[in-house]
Amino acid sequence: LAKTTQPISMDSYEGQEVNITCSHNNIATNDYITWYQQFPSQGPRFIIQGYKTKVTNEVASLFIPADRKSSTLSLPRVSLSDTAVYYCLVGPRGPGNTPLVFGKGTRLSVIA
Amino acid sequence: NAGVTQTPKFQVLKTGQSMTLQCAQDMNHEYMSWYRQDPGMGLRLIHYSVGAGITDQGEVPNGYNVSRSTTEDFPLRLLSAAPSQTSVYFCASSYALGSGNTIYFGEGSWLTVV
Numbered sequence: 194l195a196k197t198t199q200p201i202s203m204d205s206y207e208g209q210e211v212n213i214t215c216s217h218n219n220i221a222t223n224d225y226i227t228w229y230q231q232f233p234s235q236g237p238r239f240i241i242q243g244y245k246t247k248v249t250n251e252v253a254s255l256f257i258p259a260d261r262k263s264s265t266l267s268l269p270r271v272s273l274s275d276t277a278v279y280y281c282l283v284g285p286r287g288p289g290n291t292p293l294v295f296g297k298g299t300r301l302s303v304i305a
Numbered sequence: 306n307a308g309v310t311q312t313p314k315f316q317v318l319k320t321g322q323s324m325t326l327q328c329a330q331d332m333n334h335e336y337m338s339w340y341r342q343d344p345g346m347g348l349r350l351i352h353y354s355v356g357a358g359i360t361d362q363g364e365v366p367n368g369y370n371v372s373r374s375t376t377e378d379f380p381l382r383l384l385s386a387a388p389s390q391t392s393v394y395f396c397a398s399s400y401a402l403g404s405g406n407t408i409y410f411g412e413g414s415w416l417t418v419v
Contacts, residue, residue: 225404227404229408234393234413235412235413236395237395278347280347286403286406287401287403288401288402289401289403289406291404292338292350292353292361293397293399293404294363296347297346297347298347
């Protein structure tokens with residue numbers, strides 16, 4: 194399982210774009226990068242996944258450079274409701290060798 | 306579409322009591338797992354299963370037992386509750402073990418041990 198490193202916390206004002214970077218230097222060829230969002234008192238939920246270049250959906254964008262050793266989750270124009278913990282996971286689809294272990298994630302606080 | 310269902314949502318136990326947290330999923334997922342989350346902390350893996358009849362320990366298995374008799378159900382048993390087990394417990398499931406598979410979480414079970 195590729196080890197990931199992300200900032201412990203970030204603060205942002207409403208309306209700003211927020212970028213959270215995750216480092217995964219030992220990512221394997223068949224690994225995907227997946228981000229989850231956890232609101233207080235709820236379980237994490239999937240928000241976006243990518244393999245290379247850029248992926249965008251209605252919630253966020255995910256930028257992955259060519260070497261894939263890092264990735265950046267981009268949240269456009271955040272609001273107070275985006276206050277949450279964001280987790281970056283790296284691993285293969287289908288059967289794997291190690292269980293899903295979440296790190297501490299990045300605690301995003303959006304300020305009015 | 307129920308997804309992952311956990312019961313109970315809230316429970317208060319006395320030290321030394323035992324109880325079972327129930328978890329069921331209706332997505333025919335092979336992989337199921339239990340996490341605990343203490344206030345302000347990340348998720349820690351307790352036990353996991355890659356299929357009926359197969360279970361394994363995670364990061365913090367002591368004080369907990371699991372079994373997987375069916376694909377759908379994965380109960381977590383606290384053998385003799387201790388105050389240190391006061392936490393929020395999340396059950397999760399996904400298609401398979403790899404981290405590239407989307408994992409679905411239940412709504413959580415808040416446990417207080419007094």
